[in-house]
Amino acid sequence: MKIYHNQLDNTLRQGFKPVWLVFGDEPWQKDNSLAVIKAHAKKQGFSEVIRFSSDASFDWQQLLDEYQALSLFASQRIIEVELTTVKVGDSGNKALLALAERLTQDFTGAHAPQDVMFIFHGAKLDAASANRKWFKSLSQLGCYLPLYDIELKAMPQWLNNQTRQRQVNISSELNALLIELYEGNLLALAQELDKLALLFGSQPISIEQAEPLILKQAKFNPFQVIDALLRGDCAKCIVMLDQLQQEGMAPAQLIWVFHKEINQLYSMLNQLAQGESLANIYKEFRIWDKRKPLYQHALTHIKLDNIKRAMSRIADIDLLSKTSSEFNIFILLADLCITVYHGEKTAAFSLNYG
Structure with missing residues (x-):
């Protein structure tokens, strides 16, 4: 069972x-x-x-x-x-x-x-x-x-259940802030709720009261960055990349994940341009039903020319990560995320952010 x-x-x-x-x-x-x-x-x-x-x-x-x-x-x-x-x-x-x-x-x-x-x-x-x-x-x-990790869209329900169990009364603004700060780190969020319950009991808690007590402990992984990229949320990608840099994640791990995903998107977009159906593309690349909405958004909003630019940039980023210590790879990866959707704008800029 x-x-x-x-x-x-x-x-x-x-x-x-x-x-x-x-x-x-x-x-x-x-x-x-x-x-x-x-x-x-x-x-x-x-x-x-x-x-x-x-x-x-x-x-x-x-x-x-x-x-x-x-x-x-x-x-x-x-x-x-x-x-x-x-x-x-x-x-x-x-x-x-x-x-x-x-x-x-x-x-x-x-x-x-x-x-x-x-x-x-x-x-x-x-x-x-x-x-x-x-x-x-x-x-x-x-x-x-x-x-399994709880997805962002399920976080509000999870948080409501946890506050109800603890009889913690938080405002809607504080609810949204907690989800933003602790996405991907339920353990830390549960501990934060325990702390709020201890300090405030069942009395209403405003965002002004709680904000000075809250520590930012959201934790992300490279695959969550990719999901945000597929959704077209470049701002979220940049926030996640900044957090991963602060946590000391090895750039090589991120580069590998981006390289694999961008090459797959290129192949999918290329087949789509040649008249292949989305259903057949999902089947060939083994896209689960749960992830099909992510790819449907990406494949209908990313231009083939831009994914080609992104492929060139990820290759350059990979080379720079192996040959130079003068570049912040996380900034370059942020540039890469923007290029996927807005490559016509970033094409005029080099990766020389030294």
Whole structure:
């Protein structure tokens, strides 16, 4: 059974699940999911937690041994397993498959026990790991909870839910400011809400009261910059690039991502100019349904001549990053973002921002 974070509370209320699989890279959702699952289990009498971490020397047989052992301390146990890597190796694969088979035998009977709960968690799963037989068997027994970054358009609803839970009363202006400052960093935003709740309780909080207390901790990654570029939000791209520079991101990582995306946009626009349909282009380049609106905007607003100029500029930026230390690569990448949509204006300017 596969669910998402916003379905967790309802799923817990539906009854006992012997296995929970929580995987993803968004830290707030992971911490929150594990805390909510354990808190619910505790109310049901699960008072003992046995923790394992699958490092390089981990003995996978311990999981099956622990499941079969009788507890000396509590009648109901949570066995928590942190997978430090989703590549569990042959020994891990065999042991987990044996565990899945044993759990399937025990929990599909008429008198299935409800005294042991497994929680597996780790980083985002790749497709190969999610298709492993042991993983599929465990997810059929319980719940697989993949964690994804919350998109900007979903942030207002998330923030409203969090303020309601904390009984924090913030103004609409403060709501918008918090989303702008903490986009991409839910963990820091949740901590900020806790601080506001502690300082103001349930009384209304204006932007003037909160602004001096708020630290800018928004965190972005190169792929979010690309999404902003596809939306045509060059101003947002520049804000993100500035933040990434302050965080010390290596320019080479950004250059690689931009280079790959701009070359793909060139190929897509070139095919579109030759009469190919958008549907076929999406299929060829494996564009997910969720991302099609982004590409539809980009492909209808970016001119082929401008993407050619951008290709030339990213090549020059790549060369400059490897041969000179006199240039601020992040400024050059900001120029690149503008060139994608307004190349006819930037063509007159060189990249010599020294």
